[in-house]
Amino acid sequence: MLDFSDIHLNNKDPVYIQISHYVKRQILLKKAVSGDELPSRRELAALLNINPNTVQKAYKLMEQEGFVITHGNQGSFIWVNDCIYSKIEDELTRGMVAEFVKSAKEINLPFKRVIELITELWDE
Amino acid sequence: MLDFSDIHLNNKDPVYIQISHYVKRQILLKKAVSGDELPSRRELAALLNINPNTVQKAYKLMEQEGFVITHGNQGSFIWVNDCIYSKIEDELTRGMVAEFVKSAKEINLPFKRVIELITELWDE
DNA sequence: ACTGGTGTATTATACCACTAATACACGAGA
DNA sequence: TCTCGTGTATTAGTGGTATAATACACCAGT
DSSP: OOOOTTOOOOSSSOHHHHHHHHHHHHHHTTSSOTTOBOOOHHHHHHHHTSOHHHHHHHHHHHHHHTSEEEOTTSOEEEOOOHHHHHHHHHIIIIIHHHHHHHHHHHTTOOHHHHHHHHHHHHOO | OOOOTTOOOOSSSOHHHHHHHHHHHHHHTTSSOTTOBOOOHHHHHHHHTSOHHHHHHHHHHHHHHTSEEEOTTSOEEEOOOHHHHHHHHHIIIIIHHHHHHHHHHHTTOOHHHHHHHHHHHHOO
């Protein structure tokens, strides 16, 4: 059963997006693999103190994104093939880095300075 | 008169935030300095094809953040002291990098890999 | 069979951020 | 004085998000 006990919800992004993003991270970290079962809608809702419909929205989104399957009322499961995994990996790594690079260039931050700042801020 | 002709509005972030962010970038790039006049609310609204109130909200935000002043109906002007400048610089550099570092760590991206990705994505 | 938990769907409501529409008072300039 | 553009304030509309209350069909376990 996939563990949601260490998810931390902020109050900035939509909850259902955060749930999806959390599961993607778990997949990337190999903490979630094909076959792993997700909690039931109502169960996760109770755990996170949110409405079951919000969980349903998250699960539906993850189904559409292709890494969660649900059959009948037998619960929902993680399901990732190589293609989906690559997509997730790309979004969470290259995608994120690319956005950052774009922001850095917008303010004319030179490459060297970027490396400096990351090095400086990495450990703290 | 501060130039907004090369601002590019996305449809993800609130417009008034984007305007404020754009002005901050201009300040950081020394393209906007104390005394520079901003277009009137209606003028900028017309230029960007948005509602004057959205511009008003942006200007008000920038006043509150401390780098824009307005007296009566004599227009709005850039006004930055060292303190404000440092704040903007920090937000747009260290602040941005810190957020990125946080995201990278969330998915266990090692420092080395981060540098690799940035190097790879810097030129394209 | 009955019960309880499941996924799913529908409808309604509330809330908030954002944007839009409008009106108002002020002051410079012709 | 009249006009026009200014900043400002108020109100209304819109869309997305979250919640709530149900309802339904399905299946497993008792």
